[in-house]
Amino acid sequence: METFNTSIRWDLSNLLCGLDMEKYKNYLGSIKEKLIKVEEYSKTNTLNDGELIIISQAINKIESAESFYYCLTIENIDPSLLTSLNGTISALKSQVRFIISNLQENLSNMSENQFTVWSNKINQNSWIAELLKNVEITSREETIISNFARETLSGLEDLYGQVRNNLKVNLDHEGNEISFAEANNLSFSHPEQSKRHRVFRELNKTLETEANIFASIYNQMVGLRLNENKIRKVDYLEESLQLNGISKPSLNAMWDAVDSNIHDLSGYLRIKAEEVGKKNISWHELMTSSQEVSPQITFSQAIDGITKSLVNIDSSMCEFVKGVITKGWVDAEQRKTKSSGGFCAPFTPEGESRISLNYDNSIDSARRLAHELGHAWHFQQMKYVPSLWFSEDTFEMTMAETSSIFFETAFIDYVIQNTNDVTIKKAILGSKIERSLNYLMSIRGAFLFEKRFYEFRKNGQLDAKKMEELSLQFQEKAYGSSLSEYEPFVWIKYGQFYQANTPFYNYPYSFGFLLSIGLLKLAKTDESFNQKFKGFLSETGMLPLEQLIKKHFHLDLSQPEFWQQSVQRLIQDIEQYNQIS
Template sequence: MESFITPTRWNLNNLLQCDSDLEKFKNYISCIKANLLEIEECEKLNPLNESGLNAISQIIKQLESAESFYYCLTTEDVEPSLLTSLYTNISMLKSQARFIVSNFQERIGNMSEKQFSVWSNSINQKVFIEELLMDTQRTSKEEKIISNFARETLGNLEEIYVQARNNLKVKGNIDKDVKEISFAEASSLALSHPEQTNRRFAFRELNQTLKTQAEVFASVYNSMVGLRLKENMVKNTDYLDDSLRLNGISKRALHTMWDTVDTNIHSLSRYLKIKAGEVGKERISWHELMTSSQEVSNEITYSQASKGIIDSLVDIDTNMSEFVKGAIAKGWVDSEQRKTKPPGGFCAPFIPEGESRISLNYDNSIDSARRLAHELGHAWHFKQMKNVPSLFFSDDTFEMTMAETSSIFFETAYIDYVIQNTDDTSLKKAILGAKIERSLNYLMSIRGAFLFEDKFYGNRKKGPLDANQVEELSLQCQEKAYGYSLSEYEPFVWIKYVQFYQANIPFYNYPYSFGFLLSIGLLNLAKRDKQFDQKFQWFLSETGLMPLEQLIHKHFNIEISKPDFWQQSIQSVVEDIEEYNKTL
């Protein structure tokens, strides 16, 4: 593959006029705080007007960019106490902005019909009126105060989890030298070290360390779920209602998807039996499944991965391909390996600036290349989103189901391209196996996480669960999700995955499975619809403007509350398993 010259460190200097300078960033946040106070004072003394609405809308955009900048700083060498302070300040300012908007809504609710008519005619930006009218009748001021308090408290609990996890020290075998390493390093070694004995050592030591601290994490998770359940009780809602609303889908659509996966569990778990047979076992463990691809050497440099992603998108949409080329060349991606980086990767959006920043520990593996494609898919999505005035944070409107569709679309297109352009039979088989294992991760591992959260919320209503009870519940749900086909499952997954502790996203899990199956269906559609590129861009650009279930029907005429679409997507995974079996 032809080399593609790329920078490996991102450029933060042109964002928010902070030049990576912490003092400038703190001043940036201080200015937002001062502007919020000014709006608050003006709001008390003056009639509600469009100028005030525009001002708070602009501050909301600035706070979102500040939060993205903060996440970028978490991967740099910054004092943890300073990061905590920055996060706390941003979280408090977001709560303050929400409270101001809540006061605006209250003022609208207190207007007479005639007053509202005169006022609404004076507002040119009609989206402000629509947003202020949302929930004004069914949500009381007390409920809004409770919601703001819950968000702020959940944010603080998330930060406690992050700090507790980052402070963990695990025994690691690095170059035959046993020493203490971080949680992130141990997680990486346990799954991606080229030597099996070192992977097993890191996996065992990581789990042993987590076991000693499990009660701390159980306490944090119990507190987060307990707080959400109390908020549900005040609002008289079900614990899945907020998640479904935030993801723009119906309960029927969600259950139809999972029921279709369950219907196909025998066909999907066939791959697990094939893998066990390859090593002369009746069953393999979760760890063996997740690390089997490490036995095949397949080095893909960052430059090669970048070019491969660019080439994989040319036939689908040349605009996508050119976007990726520009994003990498402009220094949007930080691929450098650093101890300060968390496992996996992330894409931080700066929508008003029209840019994103991507972080990942690139290690020349096919999995790193896949992650790069995934995060670039997020960046493409953010680029399509219009920077329109709004009184809502994207936390309140940005559907994870939609977010994971674009990212998984990109990574699937890339993996298919690699398989099609690999001549070495054994290497092609290994990459196909890795693709299937990734598919099963979305359909089995993620399903196990959903089953765990669903049951945990139900059990938590009766009272807190201790660490042993949480772990047992997690293992039971994994067994069901994997069709009882593995010999051992993943210990302490409920501690390892930061997504369980995200303050703004209850039930993080099913959107990944949803996005995966939707992206497969859309990729299949792209092969036969000549207007797909335009439809997909329009689809992404309307994020948050209407529920995702309606958007899918509007742009692609797909009914996701019926099993047909889900079955077609799952069938693609089954066909991959059949193809893999033919190579034995």
């Protein structure tokens, strides 16, 4: 086995201003100064090539600053400073969007001859196409409203984070308290079942006490979005689908494949119940059952396994993973400032990424590492093209989750195939199945909850009790009524519901999961897969995902066959699990 003698702490010193917060604030201030000058110029002039270059460069700098901000959230930085920095970044993005909107309005009022004269002076032809996109539905009033909504949503997301992070969970009668992040992590990952259950109960008691404030925040966020959608005359789900580059027939084809196989998929839940002598297991038992046998895997062993799992697919993936580690792009150190999940922050103009996770030598943290490395690989393939749009406006989540889940699935399959101990093999396979069901069942429940919440919210706010009822109702539907108890506070625990920039931060995971499963199967039979996959990822945002899939792989995602094959792969895993004795 190849070993990697490297620090598990990332290197931020060569990005932006390092950890010098004064320089970082000055960096943001310099962006603002340039944008103010462009904005002043735009009041009496139509922006020319030079001003558009300044805007494009500002977008690059703002995006790098935002990625760096996410890195700072897990460092020992004053929370009030982080809140201020986040507000500054949101304001800069709104300023850019306002300038672009003004330009689009000016262009829409030009005569054909005036537009021809202006466009002939613009060297970057792609910018003209970007500016013309949706120009007919963009007005100054809509832009002001949209920018206000974005800034307010960002503030509400930050408020959610502050309230959640300030929660204290009592562990005993002696007044010992832990944070939400610690409690949530322990409730899922503590090796002792009794301790997991106790922390889970105490955490939920705390959330029940504070549920009203979370309900208020979520109601405000959804209400704000609905009002903006009403003004812009757009449908909230249709807009989400468009942002994700897919059509409603394709989304329905995916969910139909899941629904039509719900009996076979929930068969795993019946098997798990039989193993512990119960009729049904609970949501919490399902989420933590893999802890009963938890094989250990060091950071070096994980990297070695990840590279070997990819070698027969694309050797350049292996070299990339090794480079990420040796260059100090990964922070795997366990710290209380980190959440139980992980993230990959892209620095596209710099050609780098930074990955954060709490690596605890468990197979799950190794899987998460593979997942984030998949994100980094995706970012590395993307062609850097100067743009007048922020990547969040063009980077589809459905696309974002494809490469990451591709990497993690390839890794877990490799580990299972190369594990000789039957008990450990079964435990890892079980963990893989549970993760897969999470993509299809838990996320399905979240999608159904959010969709129904939007429908109800049109008529007024929902209280915390009603939100708990909706959450339980749709979890039961998504799990095929196969669990004894469900989780009433999913809508609080999962920060995805409170993402300022992304409503419906759920179905893209299911979509990306099943898409990656199908592509991984192709990788084993198509000799030119690696080039097709690179081409597919490199054109992120240039065409909607459905068109890119058709272009590179000749697949029609609106048809059921592809999705059925992907779901069938999971059913085969369940059958294999049942056969291991």
